[in-house]
Amino acid sequence: MSDDRRLGVLRAIVEDYVQTREPVGSRVLVERHNLGVSPATIRNDMAALEDAGYIAQPHTSAGRVPTDKGYRLFVDQLSTIKPLSSPERRAIQHFLEDAVDLDDVVDRSVRLLAQLTQQVAIVQYPSLRRSALRHLELVPLGDRRLLVVIITDTGRVEQRTLELDEALDEQVVPELRARLNATAAGRRLVDLTEPLARLEEAFAPADRALVHRVITVVEDTLGEATEERIVMAGASHLARSGTDFTGTIRPVLEALEEQVVLLRLLTEMADDSAGVAVRIGHENRHAGLAETSVVAAGYGADGNAVARLGAVGPTRMDYAGTIASVRAVARYLSRILAG
Structure with a gap:
């Protein structure tokens, strides 16, 4: 989609829905966002976005919500990732630098990432x-x-x-x-x-x-491969996101408990991008993760990724903030390993 105005409407819908969990209507867009066009034009843009599969109407007379396709376009169009504040960066650095060994580093990293993103955090142990x-x-x-x-x-x-x-x-x-x-x-x-x-x-x-x-x-x-494993933190955050799933969160929890599923997913995402990779909704091939998004990045000394870490949450997530947090923790962890 090349229409900048409609991209702006999609961006506003995603941001409002992530913040409020409520379907977004044209009246709300007019009131909250300075889009520079009439309500009628916004309604036309929303109709075009819906026809193209970027937004959907969950109920009759309701507003619109982003689809997986809409989230993907939104993420791909993110031109800037909001930087972490100076206090956040200092907190990450001090928290990780106090670790006494590799096990402590991994444990601190996964707990820190869960706290920063308010999602489920996963960290893969470095592969031998x-x-x-x-x-x-x-x-x-x-x-x-x-x-x-x-x-x-x-x-x-x-x-x-x-x-x-x-x-x-x-x-x-x-x-x-x-x-x-x-x-x-x-x-x-x-x-x-x-x-x-x-x-x-x-x-x-x-x-x-x-x-x-x-x-x-x-x-x-x-040459051993059997030692590869995942540590996880923040599963309780899913409970607060229960309404984001059409059924129960049980399939998500069951998928997260399967180390093989997560290791395969992180390996596949390493092929997606050399930096921060994002899998949205049905892009995750495991059925239990079909209503989640995964943001992951590699870490390792001297720029060579030896493992990956990431955050898993509902598709209605703060992508810019999550990407920034995942990238920051991966960079600090890489510096510690290089030290």
């Missing part, structure tokens, strides 16, 4: 498969046991214990630790296969069995 190795530590636990500690650039710490067939030569451990860190630090699994293979060949034949075991643990750990 998309993380780079920051540091590797080898700790002998006796003659035949070795603890392998893997620390990623996202702050994840994974520990694996090796049970050895032969007594551990502790003189080899410092050299192996140093060479592994020099070879693997800062690299992702996809870039490590050949360097690690060459590293194994650099050791004496008698030590290669141990080197091979440690390298295999590193590769297997960084």
Whole structure:
């Protein structure tokens, strides 16, 4: 739709409906918005918008409400996203910087996002498969046991214990630790296969069995997919939005409880946009989310997204505010992981 005036009418309908939850009539538009045209012209514009599927009349003699198609056009036409205030930005920074470890960072992020958006917040844990190795530590636990500690650039710490067939030569451990860190630090699994293979060949034949075991643990750990999970907060906000759903909120809650559904959705949204992506209503392929909108963004160190976070709520949401909050939390979280 290229008619700027009708886009202005649609924008006014969306903003009023988001604020009031009430269908919007032509008289209200005239009273609340300076659209610069007569009531008759507004009625004609509303009729055109309805014919095009951007708004609908829920009941006879009622005003109009936006459809999924109308919300999509509204979001696509958002030229500016209202910035967070300075106090809001400082609050985000201080709240997240006080975190003590990755689990605390994720927990704080999801609670903060739920509070800022007044929606359900979801945060995906950083994936090991998309993380780079920051540091590797080898700790002998006796003659035949070795603890392998893997620390990623996202702050994840994974520990694996090796049970050895032969007594551990502790003189080899410092050299192996140093060479592994020099070879693997800062690299992702996809870039490590050949360097690690060459590293194994650099050791004496008698030590290669141990080197091979440690390298295999590193590769297997960084290649794991089973650890991917979602943390969620703010489900109680859905109760206050109950009237926004045609039936009950039960299908929405059931969908949110399915980690696989949310992980698939976030993965699909990563393909939608390199920045903040928005899925509206039936654009969400899971039936339980057909009356919701999802706003999501990636986060990670050095501009490389290792996971995503977002907000889920009814299609009648403050899109500009939600997009701003999701983007801000993702940026602050990325800075912390890069720190």
